[in-house]
Amino acid sequence: MTAETPPASGLRLPIGGTSLQSRIAEAAIDLFYSRGAAATTVRDITAACGLTPGALYNHFSSKEELLFVLIRDIHQLADEGLAAAIAAAGPRPAARLAAAVRFMVAQAGGLRKHSLVANRDFTSLPADMRDEVTDIRRRMRSRFAGILLDGSEAGDFVLPGGQDRLTASLTANAIGMLCANISEWTRVDYPVALDELQERYVLMALRLAGATGSGAEPG
């Protein structure tokens, strides 16, 4: 891999990092994904990218800090992508919800390793690091909840339980979890291409939102 070759994932981590840091990041994600962060050593990570063990500390103060930076930046990039996808979808709540779900399914299904490590391992971070990640996760869920509330107020959605913030939050959480869970399917081989999966999940999300006039109603 030359200094200019982008990582196979198409995602350059950490944000603003050097090419060497990006190589370390990709090797670490592969290992965190397959063995878990607790069972991965600094030596494993440096060996996987042909470095001496001490070389990691020129870039990250510890394995824990590396894990944190990766999880934070994966979340940060996902949130930026989610915001852009929603903004590009125009004003209609159903179109915005569909765009948000398509983006999240593409993330979870197309960047499985990154998504799984980010979703699974953020809970094992120390409190202050975890809080920073939790803030980004809340922001992402708020984007969904905002679309659901807007749609509810416009009469485009009939949320399951009422036209209130709690219901919007619970429904947003449900839709977000459905999408994120796709990254956990690694051992089960579903015969569905990513673009078909996106449309199936859009349909499920519209049903959860109680979208009227969108073809999502069963009756």
Add this chain to the structure above:
Amino acid sequence: MTAETPPASGLRLPIGGTSLQSRIAEAAIDLFYSRGAAATTVRDITAACGLTPGALYNHFSSKEELLFVLIRDIHQLADEGLAAAIAAAGPRPAARLAAAVRFMVAQAGGLRKHSLVANRDFTSLPADMRDEVTDIRRRMRSRFAGILLDGSEAGDFVLPGGQDRLTASLTANAIGMLCANISEWTRVDYPVALDELQERYVLMALRLAGATGSGAEPG
């Protein structure tokens, strides 16, 4: 705790185990839950129930075997409970689906520690142990898929994507994941009592299934 006191969870693990094994099991689940299995030592577990470190090996060959037995038995008891809840609900698919969701939400929300350890840590087991747990998970998902297919064929459900096994399986997976995810809410305090949560999730599941004539339609 006397030999006859049931564990606080109300669930006696492992299946068929002695009172002392049950004490070890409860202590282990508390530790696996709060620290993760990888960061928990045999010494931590035995210290938590006032035993010498070596005492664990009279009952389990290793920490890994203990983790496996607990995860397998939590799944086994959940599957038996799920089957009983469905059987007690009578023949109507919508009633059977509702009963299944109520049971799963009660498990995930009422037995959070057990559910979280079982759902989170089964992927870290060695292949042969994991396969045994995966079989039980498949069986549970099949119970949901069976209800969905029955309801689809009876015209009670209009599944999101078609009246076929793949759609039933994907929808069953979505409903199961929604329920299981509740065990991961430990750090977020939703102001919803368990029985209200059950009914909200029943409504979401009926919407996903496309239940007709059940009041779940948005329109």
